[in-house]
Amino acid sequence: MSRQSNRTTDSKKMNSELFTLTYGALVTQLCKDYENDEEVNKQLDKMGYNIGVRLIEDFLARSSVGRCQDFRETADVIAKVAFKMYLGVTPSVTNWSPAGDEFSLILESNPLVDFVELPDNHSNLVYSSLLCGVLKGALEMVQMAVDVRFAQDTLRGDSVTEIRMKFIKRIEENVPAGDE
Amino acid sequence: MADDVLFEFLHMEIVAHVYKEQATRDDIDKERVTCVSTLEGMGFRVGQGLIERFTKDCPSFKDDLDIMKFVCKDFWSTIFKKQIDNLRTNHQGTFVLQDNTFTLLTQFSIGKQYLEDAPKYLAFSCGMIRGALSNLGLEGVVTAEVSVMPSCKFQVVIQKT
Numbered sequence: 001m002s003r004q005s006n007r008t009t010d011s012k013k014m015n016s017e018l019f020t021l022t023y024g025a026l027v028t029q030l031c032k033d034y035e036n037d038e039e040v041n042k043q044l045d046k047m048g049y050n051i052g053v054r055l056i057e058d059f060l061a062r063s064s065v066g067r068c069q070d071f072r073e074t075a076d077v078i079a080k081v082a083f084k085m086y087l088g089v090t091p092s093v094t095n096w097s098p099a100g101d102e103f104s105l106i107l108e109s110n111p112l113v114d115f116v117e118l119p120d121n122h123s124n125l126v127y128s129s130l131l132c133g134v135l136k137g138a139l140e141m142v143q144m145a146v147d148v149r150f151a152q153d154t155l156r157g158d159s160v161t162e163i164r165m166k167f168i169k170r171i172e173e174n175v176p177a178g179d180e
Numbered sequence: 181m182a183d184d185v186l187f188e189f190l191h192m193e194i195v196a197h198v199y200k201e202q203a204t205r206d207d208i209d210k211e212r213v214t215c216v217s218t219l220e221g222m223g224f225r226v227g228q229g230l231i232e233r234f235t236k237d238c239p240s241f242k243d244d245l246d247i248m249k250f251v252c253k254d255f256w257s258t259i260f261k262k263q264i265d266n267l268r269t270n271h272q273g274t275f276v277l278q279d280n281t282f283t284l285l286t287q288f289s290i291g292k293q294y295l296e297d298a299p300k301y302l303a304f305s306c307g308m309i310r311g312a313l314s315n316l317g318l319e320g321v322v323t324a325e326v327s328v329m330p331s332c333k334f335q336v337v338i339q340k341t
Contacts, residue, residue, distance in 0.1 A: 018259055019187045021229045022304075025222040026194055033201065047197055051189045058185055086183045115229075130190075 016088065020114050027127060037124035044126075048133020056138035059085065067142075071167050072096075074144070075103050078135070078165075087111050091163070107161040110154060118155045127155050135165065143171045184261065191284060195219065195300050216303045223307020224314070231312035234258065244338060247316050248275050255312060260284075273320075273338040277309075278331065285330035298326040302334075309334060 026047075030040045059065075063081050068074040075093045083105075084090050091105040112128045126132075132148040139146050145168040152162035198215050234255065241247045252264035256279075266278035284301050288294045302324040310322045313336070320338040327333075 015184055015187065015258070017233055018226070018230060019190065021226040022187060022190055022194070022222070025225045026190070028225075029198075029218065029222055043197070047193045050196070051193050054189060055185075086186055088183075 016111055017114070020112060023112055023130065024116060027125075031122065031125070037122055037126075041124075041126045041129045044129035045133040045136075048130035048135075049137035050133075051130070052134035052137025052139075053141050055086070055134060056141045059138070071101060071103075074139070075105075075165070079105055082138075083107075095164075097166075102164065102166040104151065105163040105165065107163070110161045113155055113161075116155060123156070126150050126153065128153070128161070131163065135163075140171065143173065145169050145171050188284065188287075191301070191304060192287075194222070194304070199300065215300070219300070219303035220307035220310070223304035223309075224311035225307075226304075227308035227311025227313075228315045229311075230259070230308070231255065231315045235316070241316065244273070244318060245269065245271075247313065247318060248277075248336070251309065251312060252277055259308070273340060275336040275338070277334040277336065279334070280331040282330050282332045285326070285332060288329055290329045295326060295329065298329065298332070299324065302326070302332060306334065309336065313338075 027040070027044070030043055031037075034040050034043065059082055063085065065077055065081055068077055079091045079093045089107060089109060089111060091107045093103055094106055095104040096102070110128060112131070116127060118125060118127065128150065132150065135148045136146060147166045147168055149164055150162070151164040152158035152160055154161050198218050202215050235250075241250065248267060248269070252267050256262065256264050260279070260283040262279075262281070262283070264277045265280045266276075268276045268278075282302075282305075284305065285298060288298065306322040306324050310320060313320050313322075318338050320336050322334060322336050324332055324334045
Protein backbone atom coordinates (compact mmCIF):
# COMPACT_ATOMS: atom_id res chain seq x y z
CA MET A 1 0.00 0.00 0.00
CA SER A 2 1.41 3.37 -0.88
CA ARG A 3 0.67 4.72 2.57
CA GLN A 4 3.08 2.34 4.23
CA SER A 5 6.20 3.78 2.69
CA ASN A 6 8.64 5.89 4.72
CA ARG A 7 6.86 5.10 7.93
CA THR A 8 9.81 5.20 10.35
CA THR A 9 11.47 8.35 9.07
CA ASP A 10 8.15 10.11 8.90
CA SER A 11 7.14 9.19 12.41
CA LYS A 12 10.24 10.75 13.97
CA LYS A 13 9.63 13.87 11.97
CA MET A 14 5.99 13.92 12.97
CA ASN A 15 6.90 13.84 16.63
CA SER A 16 9.11 16.80 16.20
CA GLU A 17 6.23 18.53 14.50
CA LEU A 18 3.89 17.47 17.28
CA PHE A 19 6.13 19.18 19.79
CA THR A 20 6.67 22.24 17.59
CA LEU A 21 2.96 22.64 16.88
CA THR A 22 2.03 22.13 20.53
CA TYR A 23 4.57 24.74 21.56
CA GLY A 24 3.14 27.10 18.97
CA ALA A 25 -0.37 26.57 20.30
CA LEU A 26 0.93 27.29 23.80
CA VAL A 27 2.63 30.55 22.81
CA THR A 28 -0.50 31.63 20.95
CA GLN A 29 -2.62 30.91 24.01
CA LEU A 30 -0.26 32.81 26.28
CA CYS A 31 -0.30 35.81 23.94
CA LYS A 32 -4.06 35.78 24.23
CA ASP A 33 -3.99 35.50 28.01
CA TYR A 34 -1.39 38.18 28.71
CA GLU A 35 -1.31 41.69 27.38
CA ASN A 36 2.37 42.18 26.95
CA ASP A 37 5.22 40.17 25.52
CA GLU A 38 7.38 40.50 28.63
CA GLU A 39 4.78 38.65 30.65
CA VAL A 40 4.58 35.91 28.01
CA ASN A 41 8.36 35.58 28.05
CA LYS A 42 8.27 35.23 31.83
CA GLN A 43 5.57 32.58 31.75
CA LEU A 44 7.41 30.57 29.11
CA ASP A 45 10.56 30.81 31.17
CA LYS A 46 8.73 29.58 34.28
CA MET A 47 7.16 26.69 32.43
CA GLY A 48 10.52 25.85 30.96
CA TYR A 49 12.01 25.82 34.42
CA ASN A 50 9.39 23.33 35.61
CA ILE A 51 10.10 21.12 32.63
CA GLY A 52 13.87 21.43 33.11
CA VAL A 53 13.84 20.22 36.69
CA ARG A 54 12.19 17.00 35.49
CA LEU A 55 13.97 16.69 32.21
CA ILE A 56 17.38 16.52 33.89
CA GLU A 57 16.39 13.26 35.55
CA ASP A 58 15.31 11.79 32.26
CA PHE A 59 18.57 12.99 30.74
CA LEU A 60 20.77 11.54 33.45
CA ALA A 61 18.91 8.26 33.28
CA ARG A 62 19.29 7.91 29.54
CA SER A 63 22.72 9.28 28.86
CA SER A 64 25.61 7.76 30.70
CA VAL A 65 27.18 11.12 31.38
CA GLY A 66 28.89 11.41 34.74
CA ARG A 67 29.53 14.51 36.80
CA CYS A 68 31.10 17.34 34.82
CA GLN A 69 34.42 18.60 36.12
CA ASP A 70 34.01 22.19 35.03
CA PHE A 71 31.82 24.60 33.13
CA ARG A 72 33.52 23.84 29.82
CA GLU A 73 32.61 20.20 30.13
CA THR A 74 29.07 21.19 31.04
CA ALA A 75 28.85 23.28 27.89
CA ASP A 76 29.99 20.37 25.77
CA VAL A 77 27.54 17.98 27.33
CA ILE A 78 24.68 20.41 26.85
CA ALA A 79 25.53 20.98 23.20
CA LYS A 80 26.65 17.56 22.06
CA VAL A 81 24.54 15.25 24.19
CA ALA A 82 21.47 17.03 25.54
CA PHE A 83 20.50 19.14 22.55
CA LYS A 84 21.18 16.21 20.25
CA MET A 85 19.09 13.84 22.35
CA TYR A 86 16.09 16.08 22.79
CA LEU A 87 15.99 18.37 19.81
CA GLY A 88 18.08 16.50 17.27
CA VAL A 89 20.36 19.48 16.68
CA THR A 90 23.93 20.09 17.85
CA PRO A 91 24.68 23.73 18.55
CA SER A 92 28.29 24.90 18.49
CA VAL A 93 29.88 26.22 21.66
CA THR A 94 31.70 29.51 21.12
CA ASN A 95 32.44 32.98 22.45
CA TRP A 96 33.89 31.94 25.75
CA SER A 97 34.45 34.84 28.12
CA PRO A 98 38.04 35.30 29.34
CA ALA A 99 37.06 34.10 32.80
CA GLY A 100 35.56 30.96 31.33
CA ASP A 101 32.21 31.52 32.98
CA GLU A 102 30.15 32.52 30.00
CA PHE A 103 29.66 30.99 26.55
CA SER A 104 27.32 30.95 23.60
CA LEU A 105 25.43 28.14 21.96
CA ILE A 106 24.94 28.85 18.29
CA LEU A 107 22.04 27.06 16.63
CA GLU A 108 21.90 27.05 12.88
CA SER A 109 18.34 25.85 13.07
CA ASN A 110 15.92 25.96 15.97
CA PRO A 111 13.30 23.18 15.81
CA LEU A 112 10.89 25.21 17.93
CA VAL A 113 10.46 27.83 15.26
CA ASP A 114 9.59 25.65 12.29
CA PHE A 115 6.56 27.19 10.56
CA VAL A 116 6.72 30.27 12.82
CA GLU A 117 6.66 33.93 11.93
CA LEU A 118 6.42 36.70 14.48
CA PRO A 119 3.74 39.26 13.72
CA ASP A 120 4.78 42.92 13.94
CA ASN A 121 2.92 43.63 17.14
CA HIS A 122 4.97 41.06 19.06
CA SER A 123 8.45 42.36 18.48
CA ASN A 124 9.43 41.89 22.12
CA LEU A 125 8.41 38.27 22.25
CA VAL A 126 11.26 35.88 22.78
CA TYR A 127 9.50 32.93 21.24
CA SER A 128 11.82 30.22 22.48
CA SER A 129 11.94 31.45 26.08
CA LEU A 130 10.96 27.97 27.18
CA LEU A 131 14.49 26.81 26.31
CA CYS A 132 16.04 29.33 28.71
CA GLY A 133 13.87 28.06 31.52
CA VAL A 134 14.61 24.42 30.71
CA LEU A 135 18.37 25.01 30.81
CA LYS A 136 18.14 26.99 34.04
CA GLY A 137 15.93 24.41 35.75
CA ALA A 138 17.96 21.45 34.63
CA LEU A 139 21.28 22.93 35.71
CA GLU A 140 19.89 24.04 39.04
CA MET A 141 19.15 20.41 39.80
CA VAL A 142 22.83 19.64 39.32
CA GLN A 143 23.88 22.41 41.65
CA MET A 144 24.62 25.12 39.12
CA ALA A 145 22.94 28.52 39.09
CA VAL A 146 23.11 29.96 35.59
CA ASP A 147 21.70 32.85 33.70
CA VAL A 148 20.39 32.04 30.24
CA ARG A 149 19.23 34.46 27.60
CA PHE A 150 18.82 34.75 23.87
CA ALA A 151 21.43 36.98 22.30
CA GLN A 152 20.28 36.39 18.73
CA ASP A 153 17.04 35.00 17.38
CA THR A 154 16.28 34.05 13.77
CA LEU A 155 12.65 35.02 14.33
CA ARG A 156 13.72 38.57 14.97
CA GLY A 157 15.83 38.81 11.86
CA ASP A 158 19.20 37.50 13.01
CA SER A 159 21.03 34.94 10.92
CA VAL A 160 21.46 32.41 13.70
CA THR A 161 19.99 31.69 17.08
CA GLU A 162 22.45 32.40 19.89
CA ILE A 163 21.84 31.40 23.49
CA ARG A 164 24.18 33.00 25.99
CA MET A 165 24.79 31.07 29.21
CA LYS A 166 26.54 32.52 32.23
CA PHE A 167 27.63 30.63 35.29
CA ILE A 168 26.55 32.45 38.43
CA LYS A 169 27.47 30.19 41.27
CA ARG A 170 27.56 26.71 42.58
CA ILE A 171 24.53 25.82 44.68
CA GLU A 172 25.54 24.08 47.86
CA GLU A 173 23.51 21.03 48.72
CA ASN A 174 21.48 21.76 51.81
CA VAL A 175 22.04 19.19 54.49
CA PRO A 176 19.25 19.19 57.08
CA ALA A 177 20.45 20.56 60.43
CA GLY A 178 20.29 17.34 62.38
CA ASP A 179 22.39 15.34 59.96
CA GLU A 180 25.83 16.79 60.63
CA MET B 181 14.19 15.64 15.71
CA ALA B 182 12.38 16.42 18.95
CA ASP B 183 12.24 13.59 21.38
CA ASP B 184 8.91 12.09 22.47
CA VAL B 185 9.39 12.83 26.11
CA LEU B 186 9.52 16.55 25.37
CA PHE B 187 5.91 16.49 24.24
CA GLU B 188 4.83 14.64 27.38
CA PHE B 189 6.58 17.13 29.65
CA LEU B 190 5.28 20.09 27.71
CA HIS B 191 1.75 18.69 27.81
CA MET B 192 1.92 18.20 31.60
CA GLU B 193 3.15 21.74 32.01
CA ILE B 194 0.44 23.16 29.76
CA VAL B 195 -2.29 21.41 31.73
CA ALA B 196 -0.80 22.64 35.02
CA HIS B 197 -0.52 26.16 33.69
CA VAL B 198 -4.06 26.36 32.32
CA TYR B 199 -5.53 25.17 35.61
CA LYS B 200 -3.34 27.43 37.70
CA GLU B 201 -4.34 30.41 35.57
CA GLN B 202 -8.01 29.69 36.06
CA ALA B 203 -7.59 29.26 39.79
CA THR B 204 -6.37 32.83 40.10
CA ARG B 205 -9.53 34.10 38.49
CA ASP B 206 -12.89 33.71 40.24
CA ASP B 207 -15.91 31.57 39.56
CA ILE B 208 -14.98 28.02 40.37
CA ASP B 209 -17.89 26.59 38.41
CA LYS B 210 -16.76 28.05 35.17
CA GLU B 211 -13.21 27.02 35.93
CA ARG B 212 -13.42 23.42 34.86
CA VAL B 213 -15.32 24.08 31.67
CA THR B 214 -13.06 26.90 30.52
CA CYS B 215 -9.89 24.96 31.21
CA VAL B 216 -11.07 21.95 29.29
CA SER B 217 -12.18 24.05 26.36
CA THR B 218 -8.90 25.98 26.32
CA LEU B 219 -6.95 22.74 26.23
CA GLU B 220 -9.28 21.26 23.67
CA GLY B 221 -8.91 24.33 21.49
CA MET B 222 -5.13 24.08 21.59
CA GLY B 223 -5.31 20.42 20.69
CA PHE B 224 -7.65 21.24 17.82
CA ARG B 225 -5.11 23.53 16.17
CA VAL B 226 -2.34 21.03 16.64
CA GLY B 227 -4.44 18.19 15.25
CA GLN B 228 -5.32 20.21 12.18
CA GLY B 229 -1.70 21.06 11.51
CA LEU B 230 -0.45 17.54 12.06
CA ILE B 231 -2.96 15.82 9.85
CA GLU B 232 -2.20 18.23 7.04
CA ARG B 233 1.49 17.35 7.19
CA PHE B 234 0.81 13.70 7.67
CA THR B 235 -1.56 13.10 4.80
CA LYS B 236 0.19 15.27 2.25
CA ASP B 237 1.08 12.36 0.01
CA CYS B 238 -1.71 9.98 0.86
CA PRO B 239 -4.49 8.95 -1.48
CA SER B 240 -7.93 10.14 -0.42
CA PHE B 241 -10.08 8.13 1.94
CA LYS B 242 -13.02 6.03 0.85
CA ASP B 243 -15.44 6.85 3.66
CA ASP B 244 -15.79 7.83 7.30
CA LEU B 245 -14.80 4.41 8.54
CA ASP B 246 -11.64 4.51 6.48
CA ILE B 247 -10.78 7.88 8.01
CA MET B 248 -11.38 6.57 11.54
CA LYS B 249 -9.21 3.56 10.85
CA PHE B 250 -6.46 5.86 9.68
CA VAL B 251 -6.75 7.87 12.87
CA CYS B 252 -6.67 4.71 14.95
CA LYS B 253 -3.66 3.21 13.25
CA ASP B 254 -1.32 5.62 11.55
CA PHE B 255 -2.16 8.87 13.32
CA TRP B 256 -2.24 7.28 16.77
CA SER B 257 0.98 5.31 16.27
CA THR B 258 2.86 8.35 15.17
CA ILE B 259 1.77 10.47 18.09
CA PHE B 260 1.37 7.93 20.86
CA LYS B 261 3.64 5.14 19.65
CA LYS B 262 0.87 2.58 19.55
CA GLN B 263 -2.38 1.91 17.78
CA ILE B 264 -5.83 2.21 19.23
CA ASP B 265 -6.69 -1.11 20.81
CA ASN B 266 -10.34 -1.25 19.91
CA LEU B 267 -12.55 0.63 17.49
CA ARG B 268 -16.31 0.24 17.65
CA THR B 269 -19.00 1.92 15.64
CA ASN B 270 -22.72 1.85 15.27
CA HIS B 271 -22.30 2.61 11.57
CA GLN B 272 -24.40 5.68 12.11
CA GLY B 273 -21.70 8.21 12.83
CA THR B 274 -20.67 7.26 16.35
CA PHE B 275 -17.26 5.74 16.97
CA VAL B 276 -15.65 4.64 20.20
CA LEU B 277 -11.87 4.43 20.26
CA GLN B 278 -10.44 2.51 23.15
CA ASP B 279 -6.83 2.78 24.21
CA ASN B 280 -5.89 0.38 27.00
CA THR B 281 -2.63 2.05 27.90
CA PHE B 282 -2.97 5.68 26.93
CA THR B 283 0.49 7.20 26.81
CA LEU B 284 -0.40 10.40 28.61
CA LEU B 285 -1.95 8.50 31.51
CA THR B 286 0.73 5.88 32.08
CA GLN B 287 2.67 8.18 34.40
CA PHE B 288 -0.22 8.24 36.85
CA SER B 289 -0.64 5.56 39.46
CA ILE B 290 -3.17 2.91 38.54
CA GLY B 291 -6.15 2.99 40.85
CA LYS B 292 -8.78 5.45 41.86
CA GLN B 293 -6.58 8.18 43.28
CA TYR B 294 -6.27 10.35 40.18
CA LEU B 295 -9.39 9.28 38.34
CA GLU B 296 -10.97 12.66 38.84
CA ASP B 297 -7.97 14.50 37.43
CA ALA B 298 -7.50 12.25 34.43
CA PRO B 299 -9.93 14.12 32.12
CA LYS B 300 -7.71 17.19 32.34
CA TYR B 301 -5.02 15.24 30.57
CA LEU B 302 -7.36 13.98 27.89
CA ALA B 303 -8.77 17.31 26.77
CA PHE B 304 -5.82 18.17 24.57
CA SER B 305 -5.93 14.79 22.85
CA CYS B 306 -9.67 15.10 22.25
CA GLY B 307 -8.95 18.37 20.54
CA MET B 308 -6.24 16.77 18.42
CA ILE B 309 -8.63 14.10 17.19
CA ARG B 310 -11.31 16.70 16.47
CA GLY B 311 -8.80 18.87 14.61
CA ALA B 312 -7.49 15.98 12.57
CA LEU B 313 -11.00 14.88 11.58
CA SER B 314 -12.02 18.43 10.80
CA ASN B 315 -9.24 18.80 8.27
CA LEU B 316 -10.18 15.48 6.73
CA GLY B 317 -13.68 16.77 6.19
CA LEU B 318 -15.45 15.30 9.20
CA GLU B 319 -17.02 17.62 11.74
CA GLY B 320 -17.60 15.90 15.02
CA VAL B 321 -17.69 16.09 18.78
CA VAL B 322 -15.02 14.22 20.68
CA THR B 323 -15.28 13.36 24.34
CA ALA B 324 -13.22 11.08 26.51
CA GLU B 325 -13.79 9.09 29.62
CA VAL B 326 -11.64 7.09 31.94
CA SER B 327 -12.97 4.29 34.07
CA VAL B 328 -9.84 2.32 34.79
CA MET B 329 -6.42 3.91 34.57
CA PRO B 330 -4.57 3.98 32.23
CA SER B 331 -7.17 2.92 29.74
CA CYS B 332 -9.53 5.45 28.25
CA LYS B 333 -12.23 5.70 25.62
CA PHE B 334 -12.64 8.48 23.11
CA GLN B 335 -16.11 8.87 21.76
CA VAL B 336 -16.46 10.53 18.38
CA VAL B 337 -19.86 11.57 17.11
CA ILE B 338 -19.73 12.70 13.50
CA GLN B 339 -22.14 15.42 12.62
CA LYS B 340 -23.89 14.77 9.37
CA THR B 341 -24.34 17.97 7.40
